[in-house]
Amino acid sequence: MTDSSDRRAARLLHHRKPGLGQGDPVVPPITATATFHLPHVQAGGHFYGRNGLPTWEAVEAQLAILEDADCVTFPSGMAAISAGLFATLKQGARLVVPSDGYYVTRVLSQGFLAPFGVSVTELPTRAYATADFAGADVVYLETPSNPGLDAVDIAAVAARARAAGARVIADNTTMTPLLQRPLDLGCDLVVAADTKAPAGHSDVLFGHVATRDAALLARLRDWRRMSGAIPGPFEAFLVHRGLETLELRLSRMCASAALIAQRLAGHRAVRNLRYPGLPGDPSYAVTKAQAAQGGFLIAFELADAAAAEAFLTRCPLIEQTTSFGGAHSSAERRARWGDAVPEGFIRLSVGIEPVEELWAAIAAALE
Template sequence: MRGFSTRAIHTGQDPDPTTGAVIVPIHATSTFAQDGVGGMRGGYEYSRSANPTRTALQECLAALEGGRHAYAFGSGMGASDTLLRVLLRPGDHMVIPHDAYGGTFRLVDKVLALWGIEYTPVDLSDIDALRAALRPATKAVWCETPTNPLLGIADIAAVADVTRSAGVRLVVDNTFASPYLQNPLALGADVVVHSTTKYVGGHSDVVGGVVVTSDDAIAEQLRFIQNAVGSVPGPFDAWLTLRGAKTLAVRMERHSDNAEVVAEALAAHPAVERVLYPGLPEHPGHVVAAKQMRRFGGMVSFLVAGGSEAALRVCAATEIFTLAESLGGIESLIEFPAQMTHASVAGSALEVPDSLIRLSVGIEDAEDLVADLRQALDAATG
């Protein structure tokens, strides 16, 4: 198999046969001429069903995750919703992480639950707890690793052993790690989901999602439901995401470099109670993360001494870190999950600490990022 960056730059992206264009064109068309009724050129008839720019992106992302099939969506949540329509029916049960992404929890708790789907939050680092949560009606286990925003680590291979024995589908949200750092299909997962808005796109300029699998039956149902509901990205969005994927490897190396420096600096600051980063040896998931990840990624969370008010002051005091939701872009972001990305889990079993700050560490100069955080912590807690 060719190397990661070679696949990222070339898979699904041969020069255009008509013009020789090296970069995949943006096929900005809604429909395609047919050579007689049903005589489609290359299988294209209408861009909701398929578009050549989207095809190139899907082939690339399938190759990066080591899957046979990939389907690109207009958002990560659109990808998640469509996949869960494939895997679940009214009366079914699923397991989700006890610290799942707030948007995933909202989809399951506020949308799918209305259609008769039951769920159980579980600490997926506890394999015995996972086994205990499974029921005859369980059809899917939804895993995040690292989790958002507490950076919890699940052993994908161990979880896959449990789900395989139980005849349950394992879905891994690989957004925090990216395909460069972790490949869940190779560890036994049935399906991988990404918000490609994040590290795959990497430049905070496009929203998207993808589902990758090697299961032909799941893939066929995904294709059908995606076309039926129309949850697709436009060709320009697909092109931007594909452009971002080309540099994923070099960006993830820099994100990881910077996050390691930031995590160590935060751990040494007296105003920080605890740093949540799997790259730190004291992190409870460090050994598992080192086994299944190439590196530890660019996401760092930490708890501020002084509680929520101090955390809010830190968020307001940074100069390089921008106060904003989302993650995975080239720029560094800071956010307060309890009132931002994870407000939807307030009052639930998934509620996050009110002194928690989440960082998406960008690719700026590491010394500048550390200096910015130090001055913000000093100003907010001094």
């Protein structure tokens, strides 16, 4: 982690302290209510649960420290992505999305935005480096891409897109604001699934959008209020708790991923290994320039679908699940979801297990 990341992580842990009085709880209470005492409408304060809850606001304060920007929270990562897109698009607009990024974003774009009159263009992540964004209204990028882990220079893409008159949205789920800061690199919005590493325990769905644009911030809050896409207080409480250990977990996850990637690269059963923090990886130079570390995701191929499924079944320290970023290491064969990857392609999310124990389990399963 960088020094600035350390400062943000330290501030995050004590963000409630200035507002605490004698006997107040250090941990934010779970405010489970739909209504508030409201004898006078114009007197301020909370007035209805769809408009705001103290427990969300505690999480948004944490996320604002990490992003150095205002944040609006949502009940899932896809709710955050939807909010970012609906806040910036209108009929007749042109949207650019990655063809090799998270597939649900493409499904949303083609299945719901296109019928509303939005023109959707799909580009591979690597093609963003040279793409002509003339005529685009929103350029949506994801780097490293999920699941292939291709990276693109965020600052260069953002500069070219904004020069063409487009707004830029970055999905920063795979890196989190502790490892990569798209707003600092020129993006207008950051969207993320806090379900992953920020919450960290695979027990809650959550997401957020961050921006430094006051007009976009107001539009995002209006979208949440009017669409009803609001997070619950119990979920917000869990994310607040998870965020307090994010820096600690990420440090271990990234260090372990770097070591495991290096060892996998030399294994005879492994093909086409991808890890952005590994020298020689196609994403290494760009990732090193704009991210604090290489992340915790590794992609590689085994011989075929049967070999991949057998490996996942045999390894006792890898959970077979479709999410990533949790305390448990997890992996899946991504072709089963229809991603354009080989049948034996595996996306591995490295957790917080002791690394030598984890490697021993992986090596034994590969054999």
